[in-house]
Amino acid sequence: MRSPELAIEAELRQRTNISVSFGEGAYDFADEWAMERALVSVVESLWAGWQREYRKVIEDTDLVIDAEDLTDKRFFADRDTVEAIGQSDDERITVATVGMRKYSVHIVPGTMRELTASEFSVGVGDATSRLIQDFRHKVAEVKDRHYNY
Numbered sequence: 001m002r003s004p005e006l007a008i009e010a011e012l013r014q015r016t017n018i019s020v021s022f023g024e025g026a027y028d029f030a031d032e033w034a035m036e037r038a039l040v041s042v043v044e045s046l047w048a049g050w051q052r053e054y055r056k057v058i059e060d061t062d063l064v065i066d067a068e069d070l071t072d073k074r075f076f077a078d079r080d081t082v083e084a085i086g087q088s089d090d091e092r093i094t095v096a097t098v099g100m101r102k103y104s105v106h107i108v109p110g111t112m113r114e115l116t117a118s119e120f121s122v123g124v125g126d127a128t129s130r131l132i133q134d135f136r137h138k139v140a141e142v143k144d145r146h147y148n149y
Contacts, residue, residue, distance in 0.1 A: 010042045012050055018128040020121045027117035032107040039095070039105040043128060047100055075146040082138045086130030088123030095127045100135060 007023025020042070030038070080099035087094045092108040092115070112120065 008038050008042055010046055012046045018046065018125050018132075020124045022117050022121070027112070027120065030112065032109055032112055035112060036105040036107055039124065040103045043095065043097075043103050043105070071146055075143060078142045078146070079139055082135060082142060084131055084135035084138055086127040086132070086134055088127045090123065093120075093123045093127045095124075095131045097131060097135060 007026035008020060009023070010018055010020045012018050020039075080101060082100075083096070083098050084100075085094060085096045092111040094106045096104045096106075115123065
């Protein structure tokens with residue numbers, strides 16, 4: 001996926017591993033505010049792409065992934081309210097979501113001057129991976145509440 005605001009490319013592998021790279025000058029000339037906006041766009045695009053691919057794979061099976069009854073509808077509604085967060089090791093980069101529908105990114109002021117593009121990319125990858133893991137863990141708890149009562 002590519003951000004329209006800045007020359008940022010990101011790739012999702014193995015469901016939780018995200019790598020980020022920057023085009024020429026994209027990192028050097030961006031500030032934290034612009035980078036936050038661009039990363040939100042990248043994360044939204046990655047999730048939408050993952051959802052599309054998941055649905056394409058499921059279409060060829062007999063699995064049902066849409067709500068079929070009231071329990072399913074309640075589960076999906078609760079899942080959409082799950083708040084998850086991921087941070088880089090140094091806590092300079094935070095990625096958060098509500099239901100994997102609304103995202104926010106916060107970068108501590110000064111981070112982009114203090115980290116190289118490579119170090120920043122690792123931090124973004126760590127934060128987004130932790131976000132996905134946190135979301136999956138919390139969704140498992142919601143699923144357990146709805147289906148294993």
